[in-house]
Amino acid sequence: MVDLDGTLVDTLGDFEAALAAMLTAIGRHPLSRAQIERLVGKGSEHLIRSVLALTAPAGAQQDPAAQEALTEQAWRYYQAEYLRINGQCSTAYSGAEAGLKALRAQGLRLACLTNKPIAFARPLLAAKGLEGYFDHVFGGDSFARKKPDPLPLIETCRALRSAPAQTLMVGDSSNDAAAARAAGCPVVLVTYGYNHGEPIRAVDADGFVDRLDALALRAATATPTQ
Numbered sequence: 001m002v003d004l005d006g007t008l009v010d011t012l013g014d015f016e017a018a019l020a021a022m023l024t025a026i027g028r029h030p031l032s033r034a035q036i037e038r039l040v041g042k043g044s045e046h047l048i049r050s051v052l053a054l055t056a057p058a059g060a061q062q063d064p065a066a067q068e069a070l071t072e073q074a075w076r077y078y079q080a081e082y083l084r085i086n087g088q089c090s091t092a093y094s095g096a097e098a099g100l101k102a103l104r105a106q107g108l109r110l111a112c113l114t115n116k117p118i119a120f121a122r123p124l125l126a127a128k129g130l131e132g133y134f135d136h137v138f139g140g141d142s143f144a145r146k147k148p149d150p151l152p153l154i155e156t157c158r159a160l161r162s163a164p165a166q167t168l169m170v171g172d173s174s175n176d177a178a179a180a181r182a183a184g185c186p187v188v189l190v191t192y193g194y195n196h197g198e199p200i201r202a203v204d205a206d207g208f209v210d211r212l213d214a215l216a217l218r219a220a221t222a223t224p225t226q
């Protein structure tokens with residue numbers, strides 16, 4: 001199973017554009033890509049709440065009800081804008097499509113498992129010509145809990161009809177690795193993704209690859225995994 005943001009597609013440009021529109025609409029300044037990179041990977045609700053906390057006017061005290069109302073409003077702006085620009089400011093990583101194609105050619109069943117809402121994930125994969133490689137696509141709202149909880153990985157293994165120990169998670173972050181460890185799945189991390197702005201090689205994983213097509217080459221000589 002393969003993560004989406006930071007693993008298959010570099011989506012920072014989409015996040016930057018959608019967040020800038022949302023922040024401007026509520027009278028705040030846009031964030032830089034470096035700031036956004038640290039916040040991506042834990043789903044949209046976490047992103048919106050973190051962005052609102054980071055851009056809150058200094059010394060401002062808000063009561064919880066007003067804060068919830070602002071979060072709701074921000075989410076509505078963000079969702080509409082993200083759906084509008086989804087895929088326009090993002091690029092599939094070099095080697096991503098070739099890697100998926102080669103893994104499929106080896107007879108492996110593939111799932112995309114992202115914390116992105118499913119309503120964002122499907123159109124993005126379609127826009128980048130990647131949707132057809134997957135037997136299943138699951139988003140952050142497809143199950144009751146998101147990565148780093150093991151539940152989405154366990155459910156994805158079930159959908160793939162593959163035991164967790166035989167099912168490889170490919171991701172770009174400590175979030176993906178923690179979920180894989182908790183689910184009992186082996187995990188390989190790509191070295192070019194976001195990892196919440198932290199160095200990727202410090203993360204506990206079973207391997208690292210610089211390109212997805214390099215992973216496919218390695219899989220061709222190893223035990224079958226999904």
Ligand SMILES: O=C(O)COP(=O)(O)O
Binds near residue numbers: 005006041044115
């Ligand atoms: O947080 C997101 O929206 C995307 O997260 P992902 O790295 O699981 O694709």
